[in-house]
Amino acid sequence: MNALLGELTRFSVMAKTPCWRLLAFLVLMATRAQASKNTEKCKLVHESNSERKVLSFLEPLTNQTFTAHTKEGEDEYTYMFQVCGDADGVKDAGMVQRDQNGKHVLIGNYSLTQAVRGSDWVMLIYLGGEKYHGHCSQEQRRAIIMISCDRTKAAGQLSVVLEDRERVTNCFYLFELDSSAVCPIIESKLSTGSILLIAGFSFLAVYLIIGFLYQRLVVGAKGVEQFPNYGFWSEIGNLSADGCDFVCRSRGSREEPPTYRGVPAEPIEEPEERDDHLLPM
Known part of the structure; x- marks a missing residue:
């Protein structure tokens, strides 16, 4: 807990x-x-926390029976598999084979379990099956179930890949099963910019929705006036232009006195015309 x-x-x-x-x-x-x-019903051959952790990934597949059918000549076989459960009601049987006559053959025992995990798969091994009669030095059968990641399926169809019994030892039955239970967890990694954008768009959406409802239901606005703070946003262009004009343009006089080689020009005083001589004496 x-x-x-x-x-x-x-x-x-x-x-x-x-x-x-x-x-x-x-x-x-x-x-x-x-x-x-x-x-916990599965008994590991060598008890370890690592293998027990691997088994925990298969928890969603427990309490389910998976079946596969094969045909060899005139013989038909049905394989039944459970994760840490009695397959077809056979005690301690994780994988059993049943022929058309209803005879069971124990392929693997979940009281002798091994579990290995990769990046997107889990290999479950059941040992302790019934002994071969004329193959594999009469050793015990064992089942290998390859459970691969498929995010589209909670639990797929069990399929028989092969029964390798032409060896002297270490013969096995190989099965495949697809499931999303063994898929790695995808961690969402958002950058600071992405978080700010999401927060900004969320705030804008809330602002627009609440403002629209307030203007329509409380104020009773119609048409474009339902837009929150319509007066401000309609003037945003002029306000931006005024701000740009204030920042980028000088308010002082642009006239400069004409100068030449550092000598300032002074206003030229025109000589005063004397017209006293035109007055009658």
């Missing part, structure tokens, strides 16, 4: 998801915690 709370806290702080997603995550983790008791 402490581990569950720890993962929930880490998830909520780092991902910052909405409350309903946190609730869904909590339900999922609680379901997995409860389902982990099913994988």
Whole structure:
């Protein structure tokens, strides 16, 4: 339970998801915690925390029976597989083979389990099956189930790949199964710019929706006046132009006194015309 709370806290702080997603995550983790008791039925050949952790990825596949059918000449066989459960009701049988007459052959025993995990697959091995009669030095049968990642399928169809019994030892049955349970978790990594853009667009959407509803339902505006702060936004172009004009243009006089070689020009005083001589004496 402490581990569950720890993962929930880490998830909520780092991902910052909405409350309903946190609730869904909590339900999922609680379901997995409860389902982990099913994988405890598998007894590992060599008990280890690493293999036990691998088995935990297969928890969504427990309590299900997967079947596959093959035909060899006139003989037909049905294979039944369960993750840490009794296949076809046979005690301790993880994988069984049944012929058309209903006879069972134990292929693998989940009380002798091995589990290996790769980047997007899990290999489950059941040992301790019935002994061969005339093959493989009469050793016990074993089943290898390759469970590969497929995000489109919670649990796919079990298929028989081959039965390799032409060896002297280490013969095996190989099966394949696709499931999203073994897929790696895709971590969402958003940059600071992406987070700011998402926050900005979210704020803008809330502003527009609430402002529109207020203008329409409370103020009773119609047409384009329903747009929040319509007066301000309609003048935004003029205000921007005024601001640019204020910043980029000088308000002082642009006239400069004509100068030549550093000598300032002074206003030339025209000689005053004397017209006293025109007056009658």
